[in-house]
Amino acid sequence: xxxxxxxxxxxxxxxxxxxxxxxxxxxxxxxxxxxxxxxxxxxxxxxxxxxxxxxxxxxxxxxxxxxxxxxxxxxxxxxxxxxxxxxxxxxxxxxxxxxxxxxxxxxxxxxxxxxxxxxxxxxxxxxxxxxxxxxxxxxxxxxxxxxxxxxxxxxxxxxxxxxxxxxxxxxxxxxxxxxxxxxxxxxxxxxxxxxxxxxxxxxxxxxxxxxxxxxxxxxxxxxxxxxxxxxxxxxxxxxxxxxxxxxxxxxxxxxxxxxxxxxxxxxxxxxxxxxxxxxxxxxxxxxxxxxxxxxxxxxxxxxxxxxxxxxxxxxxxxxxxxxxxxxxxxxxxxxxxxxxxxxxxxxxxxxxxxxxxxxxxxxxxxxxxxxxxxxxxxxxxxxxxxxxxxxxxxxxxxxxxxxxxxxxxxxxxxxxxxxxxxxxxxxxxxxxxxxxxxxxxxxxxxxxxxxxxxxxxxxxxxxxxxxxxxxxxxxxxxxxxxxxxxxxxxxxxxxxxxxxxxxxxxxxxxxxxxxxxxxxxxxxxxxxxxxxxxxxxxxxxxxxxxxxxxxxxxxxxxxxxxxxxxxxxxxxxxxxxxxxxxxxxxxxxxxxxxxxxxxxxxxxxxxxxxxxxxxxxxxxxxxxxxxx
RNA sequence: GCCGGUGUAGCUCAGUGGUAGAGCACACGACUCAUAAUCGUGCUGUCCGGAGUUCGACUCUCCGCACCGGCACCA
Numbered sequence: 104x105x106x107x108x109x110x111x112x113x114x115x116x117x118x119x120x121x122x123x124x125x126x127x128x129x130x131x132x133x134x135x136x137x138x139x140x141x142x143x144x145x146x147x148x149x150x151x152x153x154x155x156x157x158x159x160x161x162x163x164x165x166x167x168x169x170x171x172x173x174x175x176x177x178x179x180x181x182x183x184x185x186x187x188x189x190x191x192x193x194x195x196x197x198x199x200x201x202x203x204x205x206x207x208x209x210x211x212x213x214x215x216x217x218x219x220x221x222x223x224x225x226x227x228x229x230x231x232x233x234x235x236x237x238x239x240x241x242x243x244x245x246x247x248x249x250x251x252x253x254x255x256x257x258x259x260x261x262x263x264x265x266x267x268x269x270x271x272x273x274x275x276x277x278x279x280x281x282x283x284x285x286x287x288x289x290x291x292x293x294x295x296x297x298x299x300x301x302x303x304x305x306x307x308x309x310x311x312x313x314x315x316x317x318x319x320x321x322x323x324x325x326x327x328x329x330x331x332x333x334x335x336x337x338x339x340x341x342x343x344x345x346x347x348x349x350x351x352x353x354x355x356x357x358x359x360x361x362x363x364x365x366x367x368x369x370x371x372x373x374x375x376x377x378x379x380x381x382x383x384x385x386x387x388x389x390x391x392x393x394x395x396x397x398x399x400x401x402x403x404x405x406x407x408x409x410x411x412x413x414x415x416x417x418x419x420x421x422x423x424x425x426x427x428x429x430x431x432x433x434x435x436x437x438x439x440x441x442x443x444x445x446x447x448x449x450x451x452x453x454x455x456x457x458x459x460x461x462x463x464x465x466x467x468x469x470x471x472x473x474x475x476x477x478x479x480x481x482x483x484x485x486x487x488x489x490x491x492x493x494x495x496x497x498x499x500x501x502x503x504x505x506x507x508x509x510x511x512x513x514x515x516x517x518x519x520x521x522x523x524x525x526x527x528x529x530x531x532x533x534x535x536x537x538x539x540x541x542x543x544x545x546x547x548x549x550x551x552x553x554x555x556x557x558x559x560x561x562x563x564x565x566x567x568x569x570x571x572x573x574x575x576x577x578x579x580x581x582x583x584x585x586x587x588x589x590x591x592x593x594x595x596x597x598x599x600x601x602x603x604x605x606x607x608x609x610x611x612x613x614x615x616x617x618x619x620x621x622x623x624x625x626x627x628x629x630x631x632x633x634x635x636x637x638x639x640x641x642x643x644x645x646x647x648x649x650x651x652x653x654x655x656x657x658x659x660x661x662x663x664x665x666x667x668x669x670x671x672x673x674x675x676x677x678x679x680x681x682x683x684x685x686x687x688x689x690x691x692x693x694x695x696x697x698x699x700x701x702x703x704x705x706x707x708x709x710x711x712x713x714x715x716x717x718x719x720x721x722x723x724x725x726x727x728x729x730x731x
Numbered sequence: 732g733c734c735g736g737u738g739u740a741g742c743u744c745a746g747u748g749g750u751a752g753a754g755c756a757c758a759c760g761a762c763u764c765a766u767a768a769u770c771g772u773g774c775u776g777u778c779c780g781g782a783g784u785u786c787g788a789c790u791c792u793c794c795g796c797a798c799c800g801g802c803a804c805c806a
Contacts, residue, residue: 460765672805
């Protein structure tokens with residue numbers, strides 16, 4: 104028996120899951136389910152990454168201990184996967200004992216390989232960021248570009264992994280295994296990264312506390328990214344070297360979004376090479392989802408409202424749309440109207456209606472599924488197409504072409520609709536033609552059983568509904584023609600995809616999806632804190648662009664008693680000349696900063712969501728008036 | 732400013748060095764078993780622009796334009 108081990112990344116719990124996570128996981132789910140119906144022994148891993156400075160910080164902001172924070176966030180992921188009907192075999196948490204023990208074993212092996220060494224690491228360090236600020240981000244003042252606080256010069260000992268040593272072997276492996284990194288665009292990208300040379304990487308942090316300590320030096324915590332990669336092995340039970348681990352490693356597919364391929368396709372294989380373990384077969388990257396053409400961004404309010412669409416059209420319609428509409432590997436634009444069109448055209452009209460008309464005819468004329476006694480025109484054609492559809496589907500799935508896979512299945516669905524049409528089966532109820540009628544209905548229903556098997560990896564609930572309506576007691580996963588039993592009692596046929604009328608649906612769609620209530624308790628500040636702000640009314644007296652910066656404008660603001668130069672990131676929304684003469688609110692006691700070599704003494708307040716709009720007093724007021 | 736992607740029918744997108752494709756939408760016809768469903772026929776294209784390579788380019792190369800994304804930058 105073949106085995107098939109597929110993984111999603113373990114998702115970072117410093118934020119809630121969004122449609123992108125859902126896409127990765129659904130796609131992986133399809134592969135897992137597909138291999139199961141082929142009879143492969145499947146292991147499907149997903150989970151969460153709970154360690155690292157970021158989680159620590161977010162937890163702190165929320166007033167929680169890191170573990171308590173993780174315990175709160177993790178269920179949000181598991182609940183979403185349940186709602187999306189994800190069939191993972193394990194959900195791994197990196198705070199679990201299993202993972203920690205496995206990671207330590209892995210780290211020990213890595214250390215024993217001799218490719219881990221200790222070396223001083225020095226540079227300018229920002230405490231709040233918990234990171235060294237790279238050379239290119241440094242300014243003359245040596246302040247953190249994010250926090251604007253003075254940086255510390257730190258020299259600390261860190262552990263490094265000798266990644267550079269594996270450059271040639273990686274290159275050779277990628278060349279010898281053309282499908283190792285998929286799709287090709289990503290492969291080329293990483294080949295060019297390899298061409299430009301690999302540097303050894305730091306794998307530990309001594310300044311971070313929330314994580315797993317190095318077994319060979321407990322003062323140091325393993326860098327969260329390095330630790331996360333090991334999950335693909337620890338989830339199998341690597342630390343106990345058990346049967347599951349030996350059965351499933353190496354993984355067949357590491358599925359992920361395109362932004363994290365470097366870690367998976369270079370660093371991870373190199374680490375495995377170091378400890379002489381087999382490499383995963385394929386690193387597979389899909390594109391990003393966009394919404395109406397724009398990248399998803401929580402801060403800009405560009406989000407995909409999965410809940411609403413799932414509620415309106417059902418989970419399977421949502422899964423179908425994602426899989427059918429997006430060409431794998433490329434970015435795909437999510438549009439609710441397209442989902443609507445797909446739902447009605449493909450699911451309701453083509454498939455749902457086909458099932459319904461066949462069941463209707465059968466119920467009206469027969470008592471149970473008739474035997475196929477009377478072959479005739481078109482029968483063989485349908486039968487053959489059923490088989491070729493199975494073969495084509497396999498090719499498409501192996502190439503991650505889920506859109507083509509579904510298109511192939513739907514070509515067959517349309518063929519069956521045509522079969523019913525061509526044979527005019529509804530005219531054959533007379534006694535002398537009734538055996539032929541029964542045969543055609545048997546074939547049609549058997550075709551639908553085929554379809555239900557083939558779509559089951561994509562839209563599992565629908566597949567089950569179809570088989571249930573056909574009268575099968577247990578889900579049949581075998582795509583061999585003629586398995587449909589005779590005499591089964593079919594159901595009367597409730598539409599599995601009732602048409603959704605767009606006009607009706609518009610009514611209860613007042614776009615008042617409540618703007619997420621930010622966890623209010625956690626972000627409260629005291630009145631004293633607020634009083635620290637010195638806000639004043641100023642008048643913009645000049646505005647000009649700053650060279651080399653798309654978003655910045657240099658403003659001169661008259662505060663009555665003094666004039667200030669302020670840099671504002673509003674160039675994309677305001678032309679300089681329209682600003683002149685405008686009254687604005689200025690934070691005057693903000694510490695000065697140098698941005699793009701221009702000094703800024705203060706900050707202009709503006710509403711910044713999807714667009715940026717300056718906050719101005721409702722009527723003109725004297726310059727320098729305090730705002731509170 | 733740097734890096735990358737995209738530009739093909741009204742819409743969403745496939746695609747190939749040799750006379751342009753699918754689905755949806757649209758029009759007309761057939762049918763009436765079925766969820767205003769199904770089936771058939773038809774329709775539209777300077778394949779972003781320019782130059783080059785070639786017997787021949789939508790397909791390869793170069794230059795440009797537009798849009799998108801990432802990074803820089805957002806006090």
